[in-house]
Amino acid sequence: MNLKKKLIPVLIAPLFVGLTFSGQALANDSEELEKLRQLVQELDQKLKVLDRKGELAEEAAAAKKKETPVVKAGTGGFSFASADGKNEIKFRGIIQADHREFLDGASEVRARTNDRAGTQNSEGFHDADSTSLLRRVRPTIEGKINDKYAFRFTPEFGGGSASVVDAYVDANLNPAFNLRAGKFKSFVGLERLQGAGDIKFLERSYVTNAILPNRDLGVAVYGSVLDKKLDYAFGIVNGVADGGNIATGTEYNGEREYTGRLFASPFKDDISVLSGLSFGIGATYTDFTGDKNLNFTDTSAADATRNGLPSYVTEGQNTFFRYGSGVIADGQRIRWSPQASYYLGPLGIIAEYARVSQDVSKASGGSVAAGGDGSNTVITSGSNKKLDHDAWNIGVSYLLTGEDASFKGVKPKNDFDIDKGGWGAWELVARYSEINLDENTFKDANGDYRRDANDASYSNTNSAYADLTKSAKSAQTWTTGVNWYLNQNAKFAINYAHTSFDGGAIVGGGTGSGITTTGSNVKDRPDEKAVLARFQVTF
Amino acid sequence: MKKSLLHVSLLAALVFAPIAQAADITLLNVSYDPTRELYQDYNTAFSKYWKAKTGDNVTIKASHGGSGKQARAIIDGLDADVATLALAYDVDQLYEKGKLIPKDWQKRLGHNSAPYTSTIVFLVRKGNPKKIKDWNDVIKPGVSVITPNPKTSGGARWNYLAAWAYALKNNNNDEAKAKEFVAKLFKNVPVLDTGARGATTTFVERGIGDVLLAWENEAFLAQKELGPDKFEIVVPSLSILAEPTVTVVDKVVDKRKTRAVATAYLEYLYSEEGQEIAAQNYYRPTLESVAKKYEKSFPKVNLIKIDEVFGGWQKAQKTHFADGGTFDEIYQK
Numbered sequence: 001m002n003l004k005k006k007l008i009p010v011l012i013a014p015l016f017v018g019l020t021f022s023g024q025a026l027a028n029d030s031e032e033l034e035k036l037r038q039l040v041q042e043l044d045q046k047l048k049v050l051d052r053k054g055e056l057a058e059e060a061a062a063a064k065k066k067e068t069p070v071v072k073a074g075t076g077g078f079s080f081a082s083a084d085g086k087n088e089i090k091f092r093g094i095i096q097a098d099h100r101e102f103l104d105g106a107s108e109v110r111a112r113t114n115d116r117a118g119t120q121n122s123e124g125f126h127d128a129d130s131t132s133l134l135r136r137v138r139p140t141i142e143g144k145i146n147d148k149y150a151f152r153f154t155p156e157f158g159g160g161s162a163s164v165v166d167a168y169v170d171a172n173l174n175p176a177f178n179l180r181a182g183k184f185k186s187f188v189g190l191e192r193l194q195g196a197g198d199i200k201f202l203e204r205s206y207v208t209n210a211i212l213p214n215r216d217l218g219v220a221v222y223g224s225v226l227d228k229k230l231d232y233a234f235g236i237v238n239g240v241a242d243g244g245n246i247a248t249g250t251e252y253n254g255e256r257e258y259t260g261r262l263f264a265s266p267f268k269d270d271i272s273v274l275s276g277l278s279f280g281i282g283a284t285y286t287d288f289t290g291d292k293n294l295n296f297t298d299t300s301a302a303d304a305t306r307n308g309l310p311s312y313v314t315e316g317q318n319t320f321f322r323y324g325s326g327v328i329a330d331g332q333r334i335r336w337s338p339q340a341s342y343y344l345g346p347l348g349i350i351a352e353y354a355r356v357s358q359d360v361s362k363a364s365g366g367s368v369a370a371g372g373d374g375s376n377t378v379i380t381s382g383s384n385k386k387l388d389h390d391a392w393n394i395g396v397s398y399l400l401t402g403e404d405a406s407f408k409g410v411k412p413k414n415d416f417d418i419d420k421g422g423w424g425a426w427e428l429v430a431r432y433s434e435i436n437l438d439e440n441t442f443k444d445a446n447g448d449y450r451r452d453a454n455d456a457s458y459s460n461t462n463s464a465y466a467d468l469t470k471s472a473k474s475a476q477t478w479t480t481g482v483n484w485y486l487n488q489n490a491k492f493a494i495n496y497a498h499t500s501f502d503g504g505a506i507v508g509g510g511t512g513s514g515i516t517t518t519g520s521n522v523k524d525r526p527d528e529k530a531v532l533a534r535f536q537v538t539f
Numbered sequence: 540m541k542k543s544l545l546h547v548s549l550l551a552a553l554v555f556a557p558i559a560q561a562a563d564i565t566l567l568n569v570s571y572d573p574t575r576e577l578y579q580d581y582n583t584a585f586s587k588y589w590k591a592k593t594g595d596n597v598t599i600k601a602s603h604g605g606s607g608k609q610a611r612a613i614i615d616g617l618d619a620d621v622a623t624l625a626l627a628y629d630v631d632q633l634y635e636k637g638k639l640i641p642k643d644w645q646k647r648l649g650h651n652s653a654p655y656t657s658t659i660v661f662l663v664r665k666g667n668p669k670k671i672k673d674w675n676d677v678i679k680p681g682v683s684v685i686t687p688n689p690k691t692s693g694g695a696r697w698n699y700l701a702a703w704a705y706a707l708k709n710n711n712n713d714e715a716k717a718k719e720f721v722a723k724l725f726k727n728v729p730v731l732d733t734g735a736r737g738a739t740t741t742f743v744e745r746g747i748g749d750v751l752l753a754w755e756n757e758a759f760l761a762q763k764e765l766g767p768d769k770f771e772i773v774v775p776s777l778s779i780l781a782e783p784t785v786t787v788v789d790k791v792v793d794k795r796k797t798r799a800v801a802t803a804y805l806e807y808l809y810s811e812e813g814q815e816i817a818a819q820n821y822y823r824p825t826l827e828s829v830a831k832k833y834e835k836s837f838p839k840v841n842l843i844k845i846d847e848v849f850g851g852w853q854k855a856q857k858t859h860f861a862d863g864g865t866f867d868e869i870y871q872k
């Protein structure tokens with residue numbers, strides 16, 4: 001339109017000037033005038049057509065923009081979505097390169113010669129091995145279809161083998177009602193629900209890693225109600241051992257495990273010191289009475305969950321507790337876990353407690369001890385016992401560079417940039433975490449301390465569920481550290497973790513001596529002192 | 540105590556019963572370009588009628604655009620309770636591509652689900668400076684013709700077929716000559732809008748072109764709004780009976796539980812009041828009594844029918860407007 005307005009006068013003016021001043025001869029030539037008039041009209045039409053075509057092109061471009069898929073590449077990953085945002089696929093990922101430097105500590109439970117090569121020290125331990133490793137290598141594809149149906153697929157390539165971490169579909173029918181099916185994080189523990197890239201410490205606490213379930217297969221309903229002040233989740237899943245990450249299907253028993261969690265943030269909309277306070281409780285229940293999948297070969301680390309029971313590891317990921325080989329989960333398993341978090345400015349606190357009541361029995365038979373098609377498994381009469389283990393932790397973080405702490409990751413106010421002088425975000429962290437096992441774990445039916453059934457010289461009837469001179473009955477860990485967020489995607493973290501134990505070793509050392517019935521020759525496993533470092537990139 | 544509670548409950552039920560019964564309903568009518576004014580009037584009338592009949596409040600939202608584009612939008616998920624499109628082929632697509640309606644949708648309402656009809660006429664500038672009287676005038680060199688794109692506009696397809704039918708009639712049904720005729724026509728088209736309303740804007744507001752090939756109702760409307768001193772309507776010797784068709788979109792009304800009101804909405808188009816509103820908006824009514832009343836408002840035209848000349852919409856679409864069809868061959872700009 002502007003083009004027309006500018007050009008028409010320019011074109012018309014000379015014509016009329018010509019008409020006015022060209023003299024009587026031209027004025028009288030009506031044929032010539034008519035030609036000029038037609039020429040002006042033609043030019044006028046051509047300009048109008050050009051203008052209109054421009055308008056239509058703009059309209060078409062605007063309409064096309066509404067239909068053109070949106071491609072994004074940014075700090076939140078890479079994605080392409082339909083113009084209306086209802087359909088989307090995202091590519092995300094996390095890579096964590098770790099180094100563990102052990103200043104002191106042992107690598108396994110005492111005197112485990114059956115599955116470890118090398119020489120034990122005089123205490124019957126192998127030294128904890130300092131090592132570099134890829135802790136997590138997880139590309140993720142996630143997306144949504146028609147705005148309501150979502151999926152996530154996350155494989156794991158860290159640790160030298162490939163496995164599926166998450167593979168689930170969501171039906172997001174309403175903020176108050178969503179359905180999830182597949183393999184996913186159990187809706188139980190608070191720290192477990194925090195993203196692997198967002199956790200404040202290199203390893204999660206005993207509550208999360210030792211007691212509560214990790215990932216399981218099944219279905220869950222979840223949602224937020226009461227103005228999103230109350231989150232709820234209920235699930236029916238296969239059931240995994242403490243800290244367990246289910247492999248592909250039924251692990252141990254056909255019984256379902258029921259999970260539930262309520263988590264409230266009642267002051268979230270207030271402007272007060274309580275606005276960052278959230279608290280709740282999670283729980284699980286199952287009953288393994290009945291048939292069990294006992295076709296496991298051993299209770300070594302790889303097969304620990306095949307007897308329905310866990311082994312427990314330190315912050316440096318060294319096993320300090322393991323059930324005896326003839327012990328199986330038999331009966332109920334009930335977990336409950338009160339939990340809370342608090343954020344105020346740069347300060348963040350997470351606190352959790354978890355308790356598991358686990359029914360166990362001793363069993364004998366070919367498949368229990370040796371695997372394969374051995375003799376039938378027989379549960380030892382009178383050996384059933386309920387064991388109560390618990391753990392708790394409190395972790396504090398403080399951002400030194402002015403950012404606000406949150407349950408999610410940290411976005412530095414100034415990214416690290418040598419040229420521009422930005423230093424990223426710096427955060428100090430500290431945590432106390434401990435786990436305590438039921439004393440009866442280490443005793444026989446008469447209440448006497450006993451070796452576990454790994455020792456062939458003891459029968460099932462008078463052995464313990466675990467040997468206190470090999471496995472510790474509690475661990476206490478102090479962890480301090482620094483997180484350096486170079487930007488939203490890159491983080492350096494270093495932790496120092498000092499763990500001390502109750503039990504787990506024998507006075508005099510060696511491998512052959514047995515625990516006395518009073519436990520008088522038990523001594524503590526050597527402290528673990530570990531420096532854990534990580535460079536992490538998420539997108 | 541129990542009695543008191545019972546009384547309070549009954550009283551509350553009596554007080555709130557009428558309020559609880561009156562429902563608020565919304566309908567979406569996805570229509571083609573030039574029906575804006577028609578449905579603006581009709582929606583108001585229907586809301587009153589429905590309120591009086593049922594007590595429910597019904598609000599009708601309308602969406603307008605090129606007929607083909609509108610059909611595509613419904614197939615792609617636009618929740619139209621009713622579709623009132625420019626031609627049966629576009630409504631057919633709701634079955635063919637989306638299975639949103641049954642195959643025999645056209646049998647559900649009278650006159651093959653075409654409650655009103657129209658035709659194609661010429662709108663020219665006052666005084667008809669290019670002396671355009673019939674179709675053979677619009678293909679003359681130097682005549683600038685405005686019509687929308689047949690790929691996206693239902694009205695444009697009617698324009699195209701009317702010209703083709705004229706050429707066939709005047710060339711002993713010689714298809715090659717008809718093709719040549721229509722090619723010449725489109726050679727005179729300087730700009731293609733996506734819909735009929737856009738083409739009207741091009742001709743009327745932007746001042747482009749010597750003749751607008753227009754829906755009869757659109758031509759009357761332009762003349763009414765801008766004055767007979769600016770435009771004249773020229774009725775060609777032959778034109779085409781344009782039958783805009785309507786349907787309830789079954790999958791949507793079942794999902795939204797609006798079938799009853801959506802059906803009534805379309806049925807009311809056939810009522811005396813509905814037909815009056817159509818006629819007042821320059822659509823030719825199908826109800827005989829109303830048609831007779833407005834007889835003088837509509838010029839007599841020799842109207843051909845698409846089924847007779849082109850073998851129906853499916854065939855016409857495939858031959859002329861599908862990708863690689865005749866229109867693609869002749870319009871190489």
